[in-house]
Amino acid sequence: MDIQLKKYVLELKHTFSISRESYDFQDSLIVCLSLDGKTGYGEATSNPYYQITTEKMISEINDIADELKNYTFTSPEDLYSWLTLKNISNFSKCAIDLAAHDLYGKLLNQPLYKIWNTDIGHYPVTSYTIGIASVEKMIEKLEAFPWPIYKIKLGTDRDIEIIRRLRAHSNAIFRVDANCAWAPGETVKNSFILKELGVEFIEQPLKADNWEGYKTVYKESALPVIADESCIIASDVEKCLGYFNGINIKLTKCGGLTPALQMIKTAKKSGLKTMVGCMTESTVGISAIAQLLPQLDYVDMDGAMLLKKDIAQGVRIEAKGKVIFPELGGSGITLN
Template sequence: MTLSVSVTVERWPVDGSFIISRGTKTHVDIVLCTISDGLHVGIGEATPIYYEGESADKCADDISQFVAKHPKLDRAILLQKMPRGAARNALDCALWDLDCRKNGTSLSQHAGLPEPRPLISAFTISLDRPEIMETKAREAALNGHGLLKLKLSGQDDQARVAAVHRGAPAARLIVDANESWNDLDIAAEAARLGPYAVELIEQPVSAGQDHLLSGVRSPVLLCADESCHTSADVERIAPFYDAVNIKLDKAGGLTEAMAIAHAAQAMNLKIMVGCMLSTSWGIRPAFALAQLAQWVDLDGPLLLAKDRPVGFRFDSGTIAPANWKD
């Protein structure tokens, strides 16, 4: 069956600014893909990974060109013919959504994932001066967030973590080094963070430099992010990490993201499911996958100035669909 595909680019303002070691964002451009069989419509949202050279306009062009060449679209063709990334994510998730609407099933049922339940999601504290991060952490704790993720840069990291811990002493912490610890003693850096309830360190070294972790005895679990894009990467990174952060935009869709999760489980790696800045439509499939995860970081919509009219409910640090019945 030939499907009708349309793609648009939308710009969504960030609530204030979102700061990591690579720069500051005041808005996010997302790609919205709609697929119709004439009776049913599926929607997929994706956020281009800018540090890999993606842009919303390029992703939209890639989708249009791919659909023109492959009018009989399905998920198997996507995996075989289209490179991973946000463009494939938008198409893949739209196809999953279309199938669910055609069959009258939930995504979890259709994908064979556990029945959804509300999840504790991390709330991100942007990279900033320690005193500002402390204030943001205190505000987050007052709003019920018990799991915080803070961005680091490789400089003054202990001061930033200590400040966040002062602001939210009861909170569990995840730190994201964003590939900034290449030249540091990683075990020593991790040991310095131990007293502050840090339970996971994301991507301490640059992607492709994972060998720097060989023999490192970290007192805090290490999680691969940029070093693991697809299921084919899992076996390679497993000797160096304890966990893997799965993002649908990075993997190129829910189909490949599930393959990463299953490969990680087979290698005894723990799972984190994260997201880029996005609206609630962008994290719908990630929420289904996150039912398998030990850590969830799906606060993308919370970091925007506004969300879709019917989005996820974020309540006291938990995330659930807007129509969730307690």
């Protein structure tokens, strides 16, 4: 296989803020794997919370580039097993794994959802994220982009006020994500108020390692609670039983589509709701997520919708969340 790395700086339409950080630009690495005249594309973004930079990923992948070029590619799953033996981060594995899946589907001339025997006749609608800002700015974003489901980022000293004010301007479904900013008692108290305000669930309200706190919240919350930072890799899924109602899988954090498929399978067997979320990715990463849609209860794949300018074509999300899948095999990605 031939391998090529492309670094991009993605500019956002608006400053994106969560409880622990704000940014206007997102560094992204695209991995291109080519074989027999076909090229597959994968993506992973930098992430300060997990101490991942594009430079780190480039260095890790370059260290195994010669081996990758000589690797006999048969399936993404076999390649992923090989990658697990290498000293690279899950973010780097993700970019390679996504590219391998896209390449595999293109070689077979089949989209991934068909290879996995899933039906895109029914799928969940993606949420659209409203990042932390002044309440007025959050209302402005909401009104400028009418959508059926919003994910509202919280973690301020005015969280309930934010939801009350936004609710006055929209009848859409609300989901809230506190990104580890709340305490257990605060979460339980907020859950009853938020339920009255039409919130569907709360994502990762406490710090990732506060398992005792999550035990309390799980028992006492008026709303379901979804794990994000507390559920990173496949072995974390079963740990969430009795602490969470569902899990939010991030491809970059778990290592790509291969482990994500296993996490979905384990979660369903365990009775946990399944969700896949995105970072601020381009259409490269979002098109990979979209292949999983028939297997999910919820999805947050609005990353490319938040960008001023995309770098690729693939899966498109239209009004009211309708997803248009390309005819091209794999994840259906072409770079602009």
